[in-house]
Amino acid sequence: xxxxxxxxxxxxxxxxxxxxxxxxxxxxxxxxxxxxxxxxxxxxxxxxxxxxxxxxxxxxxxxxxxxxxxxxxxxxxxxxxxxxxxxxxxxxxxxxxxxxxxxxxxxxxxxxxxxxxxxxxxxxxxxxxxxxxxxxxxxxxxxxxxxxxxxxxxxxxxxxxxxxxxxxxxxxxxxxxxxxxxxxxxxxxxxxxxxxxxxxxxxxxxxxxxxxxxxxxxxxxxxxxxxxxxxxxxxxxxxxxxxxxxxxxxxxxxxxxxxxxxxxxxxxxxxxxxxxxxxxxxxxxxxxxxxxxxxxxxxxxxxxxxxxxxxxxxxxxxxxxxxxxxxxxxxxxxxxxxxxxxxxxxxxxxxxxxxxxxxxxxxxxxxxxxxxxxxxxxxxxxxxxxxxxxxxxxxxxxxxxxxxxxxxxxxxxxxxxxxxxxxxxxxxxxxxxxxxxxxxxxxxxxxxxxxxxxxxxxxxxxxxxxxxxxxxxxxxxxxxxxxxxxxxxxxxxxxxxxxxxxxxxxxxxxxxxxxxxxxxxxxxxxxxxxxxxxxxxxxxxxxxxxxxxxxxxxxxxxxx
Amino acid sequence: xxxxxxxxxxxxxxxxxxxxxxxxxxxxxxxxxxxxxxxxxxxxxxxxxxxxxxxxxxxxxxxxxxxxxxxxxxxxxxxxxxxxxxxxxxxxxxxxxxxxxxxxxxxxxxxxxxxxxxxxxxxxxxxxxxxxxxxxxxxxxxxxxxxxxxxxxxxxxxxxxxxxxxxxxxxxxxxxxxxxxxx
Numbered sequence: 001x002x003x004x005x006x007x008x009x010x011x012x013x014x015x016x017x018x019x020x021x022x023x024x025x026x027x028x029x030x031x032x033x034x035x036x037x038x039x040x041x042x043x044x045x046x047x048x049x050x051x052x053x054x055x056x057x058x059x060x061x062x063x064x065x066x067x068x069x070x071x072x073x074x075x076x077x078x079x080x081x082x083x084x085x086x087x088x089x090x091x092x093x094x095x096x097x098x099x100x101x102x103x104x105x106x107x108x109x110x111x112x113x114x115x116x117x118x119x120x121x122x123x124x125x126x127x128x129x130x131x132x133x134x135x136x137x138x139x140x141x142x143x144x145x146x147x148x149x150x151x152x153x154x155x156x157x158x159x160x161x162x163x164x165x166x167x168x169x170x171x172x173x174x175x176x177x178x179x180x181x182x183x184x185x186x187x188x189x190x191x192x193x194x195x196x197x198x199x200x201x202x203x204x205x206x207x208x209x210x211x212x213x214x215x216x217x218x219x220x221x222x223x224x225x226x227x228x229x230x231x232x233x234x235x236x237x238x239x240x241x242x243x244x245x246x247x248x249x250x251x252x253x254x255x256x257x258x259x260x261x262x263x264x265x266x267x268x269x270x271x272x273x274x275x276x277x278x279x280x281x282x283x284x285x286x287x288x289x290x291x292x293x294x295x296x297x298x299x300x301x302x303x304x305x306x307x308x309x310x311x312x313x314x315x316x317x318x319x320x321x322x323x324x325x326x327x328x329x330x331x332x333x334x335x336x337x338x339x340x341x342x343x344x345x346x347x348x349x350x351x352x353x354x355x356x357x358x359x360x361x362x363x364x365x366x367x368x369x370x371x372x373x374x375x376x377x378x379x380x381x382x383x384x385x386x387x388x389x390x391x392x393x394x395x396x397x398x399x400x401x402x403x404x405x406x407x408x409x410x411x412x413x414x415x416x417x418x419x420x421x422x423x424x425x426x427x428x429x430x431x432x433x434x435x436x437x438x439x440x441x442x443x444x445x446x447x448x449x450x451x452x453x454x455x456x457x458x459x460x461x462x463x464x465x466x467x468x469x470x471x472x473x474x475x476x477x478x479x480x481x482x483x484x485x486x487x488x489x490x491x492x493x494x495x496x497x498x499x500x501x502x503x504x505x506x507x508x509x510x511x512x513x514x515x516x517x518x519x520x521x522x523x524x525x526x527x528x529x530x531x532x533x534x535x536x537x538x539x540x541x542x543x544x545x546x547x548x549x550x551x552x553x554x555x556x557x558x559x560x
Numbered sequence: 561x562x563x564x565x566x567x568x569x570x571x572x573x574x575x576x577x578x579x580x581x582x583x584x585x586x587x588x589x590x591x592x593x594x595x596x597x598x599x600x601x602x603x604x605x606x607x608x609x610x611x612x613x614x615x616x617x618x619x620x621x622x623x624x625x626x627x628x629x630x631x632x633x634x635x636x637x638x639x640x641x642x643x644x645x646x647x648x649x650x651x652x653x654x655x656x657x658x659x660x661x662x663x664x665x666x667x668x669x670x671x672x673x674x675x676x677x678x679x680x681x682x683x684x685x686x687x688x689x690x691x692x693x694x695x696x697x698x699x700x701x702x703x704x705x706x707x708x709x710x711x712x713x714x715x716x717x718x719x720x721x722x723x724x725x726x727x728x729x730x731x732x733x734x735x736x737x738x739x740x741x742x743x
Contacts, residue, residue, distance in 0.1 A: 004724075004725055004726060004727055007725060008722070008725045008726075011725070051569055051570060051573045052566050052569060052570055053562075053565060053566045053569055054562070054566075055562050055563060055565075055566040056566060067563055068563050068566070068567070071563035071564050071566075071567045072563075072566075072567040072570060072571070074564075074567070075564065075567040075568055075571045076571065079571060079575075122639065122641070124638055124639065124640070125638070125639050133579055133583050134575065134579050137578075137579060137583070138574065138575055138578060138579045141574060141578040141579075142571075142574050142578070145574075167566050167567075167570060170570060171570060171573070171574070174574050174577075174578055175574075175577060175578075178578070179577065179578055179582060182582065183582065183585065183586065186586045186590075187586065187589055187590065187593075190586070190589075190590040190593075190594050190597055190598050191593070191594055191597065192597070193597045193601055193615055194597065195597065195598055195599060195600045195601075196586055196587050196590035196591070196598045197587070197590075197591070197598055197599050197600070198587065199599065201637070201638050202599075202600055202602055202610055202613070203610065204602070204610040204611055204612040204613070204618070204637075205609055205610065205611065206611065206612055206618040206619065207611060207612075207618070207620070207625065207734070207737055207738070207741065208618075208619065208620060208621065208622060208625070210618075210619060212612060212616075212618050212619075212635065212636075212637050213636075213637055213638040214600060214602075214612070214613050214616055214637035214638070215637060215638040215639075215640075216599070216600040218583055218586075218587060220586060220590060220598075221582060221583045221586040221587070224586075225578075236640055236681070237639070237640055237641055238640045238641050238642055238680055238681040238682070241642065241679070241680025241681040242640050242680075242681040242683065243615040243616055243617075243681060243683050243684065243685055244600065244601075244613070244615055244616065247597075247601075247615050248721065249721040249722040249725070249726065250722075305673065306647045306652065306673065306676075306677055307647050307648045308647055308648060308649055308650070308652035308653040308656060309652070309653070309656050309673065309676060309677075311653070312653070312656045312657060312660055312665075312671075312676075313660055313665045313666050313667045313669070313670045313671060314656060314660065314665065314670055314671045314672075314673055314676050315670045315671065315672050315673050315690075316673070317673075318673050318674075318728075320647050320677070321673050321674050321677035322642075322643065322645065322647050322652060322677040322678060323642045323643065323644070323677075323678070323679070323680045324677070324679065324680055325679055325680050325681070325684050325686075326629070326674060326679070326684055326686040326687065326688060326721070326728075326730045327684075327685075327686055327721045327730060328721070329721060329722050329725065329726040329728060330726075330728065333680075348680070349680075350680050351642040351643075351644055351680045353642075353644040353645070353646065354642060354643065354644060354645060354646065354647055355647070356647055357646070357648065446644050446645065447644075447645060447646045447649055448649075451646040451648065451649070471644070472641070472642070472644045473643075473644030473645065554646070554648060557648075558648035559648070
């Protein structure tokens with residue numbers, strides 16, 4: 001079993017890493033063409049300018065880029081809010097889905113606008129096909145495109161060039177990057193057994209003569225972009241554990257590939273735009289190292305059998321199967337749980353609430369760091385924040401003015417970066433503290449003791465990381481949960497996009513100097529170590545006390 | 561204000577291409593090349609009535625059928641879900657006790673774990689090969705058929721879901737039960 005597990009993990013993660021290299025090259029070509037005004041690129045740029053109107057025609061400074069991004073995201077939110085609020089009156093509703101509650105609509109619109117896809121509803125129970133496609137699937141494209149656009153702008157700024165134009169970038173990311181890949185993945189999913197129909201639920205009469213309604217729908221199209229855009233919101237309530245959303249071992253591999261391929265390629269795209277591929281290679285290696293440690297932890301801890309059966313005449317020779325599907329094999333569940341939380345995807349291939357205590361901690365660590373590949377575009381942006389802080393600390397230690405790619409990093413930039421990083425901790429720990437101490441949280445738990453605390457901690461972690469997975473036992477469709485997590489998701493989405501753009505705006509107002517032997521090189525092992533240490537100290541240690549109250553306490557009390 | 565106008569234009573364009581065009585194109589290709597899976601992998605009887613989906617577990621309680629894994633949602637194909645209980649939860653132990661009783665498992669003949677642990681969506685169509693063999697005696701007796709013959713049917717139905725990447729072999733419960741009914 002061990003050999004198969006290792007082979008499986010290496011194949012999925014390593015194979016995807018290999019494919020991310022050419023995709024990164026393609027994404028550079030699509031997002032940042034060398035000469036955007038001639039040839040094919042020129043034709044595309046003119047078409048996109050025609051769509052965007054006069055504002056799409058000129059370069060934007062960081063403030064204009066930000067305003068454009070916020071305006072577009074505001075439209076995304078409002079349109080989806082309207083579609084969800086009116087779904088009972090709109091077409092494509094074969095199963096007659098009814099009106100949704102107000103705070104749930106707010107939460108859902110915020111969740112999909114912020115690329116989180118936290119779901120306080122169950123898709124096949126509550127939403128019409130139109131809500132799923134025109135509301136949610138649309139946001140799965142354009143919210144992911146927002147992240148890729150922001151990364152392209154950041155990279156251009158660091159390369160010493162104008163940031164570009166958001167209205168063009170978001171179209172490039174939607175039409176040239178996400179759309180073609182999603183189409184291919186969707187078709188492969190159909191071949192693997194995922195439905196793609198506009199007919200309503202099928203009504204079966206089972207062999208024992210009972211009626212069974214089998215929900216289906218335009219699932220394949222939805223699942224493809226849900227995975228590729230680090231969105232993660234499932235068509236069905238239990239997400240990719242659902243046998244129609246993820247029918248086989250092979251679709252499971254395809255969907256895991258789709259989780260990490262674009263976040264990985266974003267690192268290469270960043271390197272190509274900045275013109276520093278070796279630097280990207282070092283960042284990629286650091287991210288890969290973190291992901292490997294988390295996978296090892298999750299697979300190891302999940303190989304322990306279900307503790308609740310320890311005293312019963314039930315075989316203890318396989319790992320914990322609660323919340324898992326047989327067709328994915330023993331490693332599919334824990335591997336998915338790491339990939340989906342290391343990126344900001346948040347789809348699930350096994351029920352995270354039913355993971356063994358310490359394997360349930362690994363996804364939380366992934367979301368606390370939120371940059372070891374991270375969300376499409378924004379993962380690399382989060383890593384940029386760690387880099388800024390890391391080079392600053394290193395500069396202080398060696399007594400030189402800290403620099404990054406020739407830009408002088410000073411107090412202002414570091415303040416911005418630290419504010420964005422610490423806001424993450426504040427949202428998670430502050431929110432958890434409030435809900436753990438009040439009936440808002442305590443009355444909604446599905447499990448008692450430390451595992452109940454973990455449910456609250458996980459929910460805020462997932463919201464702040466724009467992840468969207470959950471310890472789904474939590475009864476989270478309440479007004480306090482909907483409002484609190486909705487607000488956290490929006491703030492946690494836009495603060496870490498706006499502040500890095502501000503940092504680049506501030507950096508590029510300075511004179512860029514040539515990198516000298518006196519500054520910390522960004523292409524070697526010293527930099528990698530420094531970066532990893534910064535991530536551990538800021539990202540992980542902030543949350544260690546909370547981890548001891550939840551998963552670690554549960555492990556020590558119950559597991560033997 | 562101008563930003564808002566540009567945003568609305570792009571919203572309309574992306575809605576048209578990434579939703580309307582994309583969904584229609586995927587649907588058209590799917591229905592053309594793989595209508596069976598595109599419509600939910602439904603199994604129909606000779607007279608055309610829908611028996612179920614190959615990929616979705618259905619409830620089996622009679623002794624002459626193989627039983628699937630437990631479902632936290634009672635095999636509701638229109639409202640799937642897991643137990644979301646911690647593997648340390650006493651509720652999981654209580655459920656385990658009930659199931660042990662139903663199967664009559666003993667320390668000398670322990671129950672395969674997948675028959676006691678609820679699946680993620682509550683609709684897992686598969687059980688392990690061991691879990692099918694475990695039930696063979698009951699099914700053979702209820703059907704008055706030879707146990708060895710039943711076990712060879714199980715072995716023929718079992719498969720490795722990931723080929724060389726998985727050692728475990730699993731069986732599709734509904735398909736196996738259909739084979740029995742058609743004997």
